[in-house]
Amino acid sequence: MRYALTPELSAYLTAKPDFATIEADQEQVNLTRFELQLPEKRPFFLEGAELYRQRIRTFYSRRIGGVDAGGQALGKAGPWTLATLVVHGEAVGDTASGTYAMGRFQRDVFGSSNVALTLANRTLDGENRGSAGLDATLFFTKTLGMTAQLIESWGPYGRGTWGYFIRPAYDSPTGHFHVRYTHLGDRFADHVNAVGFIRDDDRRELDSALRRTLWVQNGAFERLEYGSNYNIYWSQRGALRSWQIDQSIEVEFRNRLSMEAAFREEFKAEESNLFERDFRNREFALEVGYNTREYQSAQAGYRFGRNFDADFSLWTAAVAYKLTPELSVEYGLERLTLNPDPEDKSTWIHVVRANQFFTRDLYLRMFIQSNSSIERVDVQAVFVYRYRPPFGTFQLAYQHGTAEFNQPSDQGDALFLKLTVVL
Secondary structure, three states, rough: EEEEEEEEEEEEEOOOOOOOOOOOOOOOOOOOOOOOOOOOHHHHHHOOOHHHHOEEOOOOHHHHEEEEEEEEEEEEEEEEEEEEEEEEEEEEOOOOEEEEEEEEEEEEOOOOOOEEEEEEEEEEEEEEEEEEEEEEEEEEOOEEEEEEEEEEEOOOOOOOEEEEEEEEEEEEEEEEEEEEEEEEOOHHHHHOOOOOEEEOOOEEEEEEEEEEEEEOOOOOOEEEEEEEEEEEEEEEOOOEEEEEEEHHHHHEEEOOEEEEEEEEOOOOOOOOOOOOOOEEEEEEEEEEEEEEOOOOEEEEEEEEEEEEEEEEEEEEEEEEOOOOOOOOEEEEEEEEEOOOOOOOEEEEEEEEEEEEEOOOOOOEEEEEEHHHHHEEEEEEEEEEEEOOOOOOOEEEEEEEOOOOOOOOOOOOOEEEEEEOOOO
């Protein structure tokens, strides 16, 4: 339920939402040993989600599974932007349910700059884990700016609880450069990941990136872009844990073709306790696209290299096309091969989407995907009739085998009916 408190401030309530009409998470290849950050698709959590996308992510709504009940209020009041959320629901990866509370209070300053306070907490089995943080996005001139964040976390551990970063940057229409320093305590993720998303903590990190774009006035080329990124970090005890180098060149032609070549080399140290020994990974990538700035487009890519003692190759392809003004189809492919492959991780991933619009307010959506390495096949179809646009809807959803991300789809068939009314 949604209720407008003022023209710029709204309240939302939910009880036992099933999210049956929401598309399943798209399968994807993960060549790292870290958790993937999945996009949020549930409407209740999408409202105001852009307010929580700081670099150090202290709120990640995918930590909340099934929702029993929840409420939130968000909007603007003068120079303030407010977002608060309270949810009681399942903790992902745990059989128990907890209470999640979030609050963000952002103030516009100096025109386009802002500063904010963010609070996040999960109460589960009588234990609180979470964080409180300050962040700022500051623009000193049209090209010079800075972002920064300072966070204190809480939970069962009494040390290694702080995290912060500072990132001055130069941005222009044709270039970008930044230098960033990050500090994450060795128990920071244990606290923050109850409700946030930290891939890896225990680090003192230096990062720099350069991007330069050249627009060509005539000839076959339209745009040339070079990008580089250098990253290195140590543990809080001073031991080298990782370094990474990324280089890329992208070319756009006037005939709508585009090409990108990229190279990555990284070092992962045994000292991090995430790896059984030191590893040196290397990757080369080439991608070709057509009309990629528009919906009707096509892309194909090939990546190969060495990844944790295995040679790999990864073919990718994507195409989006309107067969008729009312019918659009998208297809995506990922083909991964590993050598050696003792755990049978080599796979084919196929994804198909289709949208058939009978009228602007009467349409059918289809989503089909498969992942051969885990024998997963999902089928979803949602029929939507908006009898009172945009909120008054009738939806009929069919699911076959829809499962959690990267899990076998051994479920049966299900049919859902959803009705939305406007009061």
